[in-house]
């Protein structure tokens with residue numbers, strides 16, 4: 001893993017004029033450049049640019065500091081390229097070889113496909129045909145989400161990519177795995193014996209993972225209406241957070257051992273019958289409503305570029321069981337949605353209640369202990385405990401012990417991409433998803449989609465600005481639980 005650390009690299013940035021590149025990737029590269037990572041970049045897209053006009057696009061996309069910016073921008077080159085025209089890959093090879101020699105990059109190449117998914121296979125095939133993947137250095141393919149739209153399409157895409165790259169050379173991005181507090185789940189669990197010793201069904205009653213947005217569909221309407229919250233959020237980000245929260249400690253903290261443990265979690269998720277899918281997975285769609293800032297917003301079906309009869313879900317709440325020794329009987333609830341009360345991603349671990357012994361009910365109003373991992377926008381932890389009310393006997397009051405990461409590591413919102421790109425330069429794929437993780441997750445999602453397609457599961461509506469439909473609350477209420485309020489709305 002270390003042999004590639006900080007090795008000079010050529011980055012071939014496909015989709016160089018696109019939203020993701022401009023909002024995140026150039027800022028991330030700038031941060032890495034300031035951290036002494038050596039590289040040169042060839043930007044690739046159809047629209048015409050000179051090297052100079054491309055450099056000014058890159059410059060406009062970042063928050064520069066004068067000292068470094070000139071040399072950084074001079075490393076950016078541009079070549080107009082249409083993925084569907086293989087001949088443009090021939091001139092790309094020539095330019096790549098030249099830049100490789102000019103910057104002594106040793107043939108190390110990152111092919112970053114920041115492209116619409118329909119181009120992933122063709123891009124890889126054209127890279128191979130033009131000889132760009134025959135390089136004396138190492139090569140890594142970075143591939144954005146979504147990786148397929150169901151198990152068969154993901155399998156086909158994977159087979160196509162394996163014709164060109166080895167599994168170890170494929171870096172499937174799930175940018176949640178680059179988030180500071182998602183990466184911190186392992187440290188929190190495995191570097192703190194006080195947590196690891198109670199991290200099981202004997203002490204934990206349920207786990208709640210929420211990722212809520214206040215935004216509607218916005219400019220992603222076309223894509224979103226064909227995708228929905230289940231495939232956009234649950235298949236990847238939410239299931240990855242379930243796996244990291246639930247996995248066993250790996251034998252060794254190396255890439256494959258960690259991924260093996262995550263896969264074991266996916267394999268242990270209880271398969272669901274059509275009936276249990278109907279009762280355990282809530283699908284919702286927002287109607288018009290008022291957001292917490294007072295703005296009045298349209299319902300989903302009235303949004304631009306959305307079919308007025310669309311049944312696409314903008315909200316999902318689900319209950320999963322992980323049938324292994326550690327998690328026997330512990331529900332994992334996940335929920336995600338658009339146009340909700342607040343933007344927040346957090347994991348709440350609820351510990352079991354005190355024993356039902358009359359003596360203990362001497363204390364009134366005892367709340368369950370909660371460990372909350374704040375992933376975004378706040379980064380930190382809080383532990384909710386009960387203490388005696390001051391100057392009173394008998395009654396308790398809840399308190400919260402908090403750790404907040406104020407280190408300013410957000411890198412203008414590109415923090416996750418800084419970490420993930422840095423790993424990709426180093427050849428560390430731990431925080432990228434391995435094919436079997438993706439496949440298990442798709443197979444679970446496919447079973448849900450198949451039942452939804454039969455229209456047996458109702459689409460439940462919720463007002464924009466709320467925390468989802470009533471059925472989401474009922475899902476937990478049936479088990480004697482409730483969603484804990486998001487920390488930002490407490």
Ligand code: NAP
Pocket residue numbers: 014015016017018019020021044045046047081082083084113114115116117144145146
């Ligand atoms: P985008 O704004 O639509 O950009 C697409 C890029 O592809 C543009 O640079 C476009 O440039 C280029 N392109 C289109 N057709 C091409 C062709 N035939 N040959 C060569 N280049 C072509 O998309 P995006 O939002 O950046 O998303 C890129 C990828 O990242 C997608 O897979 C998306 O799902 C994923 N992603 C994006 C975000 C985000 O926040 N944007 C977040 C997570 C994942 P030209 O028009 O000049 O060719």
